[in-house]
Amino acid sequence: MECWDAKFPVGSQVRLIRNVRNDGSFSELNKGDLLAEQGAVGEVRSSGYYLQNQIVYQVFFPARNLLVGIKETELIDVNLEWVPCLFRSLDKARLTLALKVRDDIIAVKGDLVEVQRVFRDLDTGQLEYEIAVGGYYVKVDAKVVEAELT
Structure with a gap:
């Protein structure tokens, strides 16, 4: 299934803008373990809605051989210039x-x-x-x- 208003269609190459950690969805990993680092490139496999108003993509990260659910607000197009985020609040x-x-x-x-x-x-x-x-x-x-x- 694909969302009609999804920014990234199936097959799109996307880049992760923040680290994504296990929220408990991956039982073989500990909660809090790093799933994918900011800057990681993946391919959109599908999209859907979370809480009826947030688009979430199934993104396959080949470097980790991992399929992860990622919010649209955590992704940018892979062709955009990549500037890693080096600082957080109060740094x-x-x-x-x-x-x-x-x-x-x-x-x-x-x-x-x-x-x-x-x-x-x-x-x-x-x-x-x-x-x-x-x-x-x-x-x-x-x-x-x-x-x-x-």
Whole structure:
């Protein structure tokens, strides 16, 4: 069966935008075990509805030889540029450039900032982070932050 309003038809190649763990559906694995990592590429085998308003796909991941149910909001087209999500809420990151609001510099390259939220555009694949810096909450492209040096 296939949903009439599914974004990805059967046979589509898709990419996972977040890690997916066992919710208990795979009895041979422990609950919480990693099923597929963000960035993994799979093929849509079918689609259906969950709770009447969420589209869920059966996606086959050949690298793991695994068929997993994945929500539409967790997938992007495989042909979109892939930018892995390196940060989660409250993670620390370093700026790769200076930021200013109006004419005031609020942070310089190398400053440590705190990630508040993560945003991924499911149509373009673009990844953005909302960061807290200089008393502001600023939404920036993923390339503006890098891992904190230790």
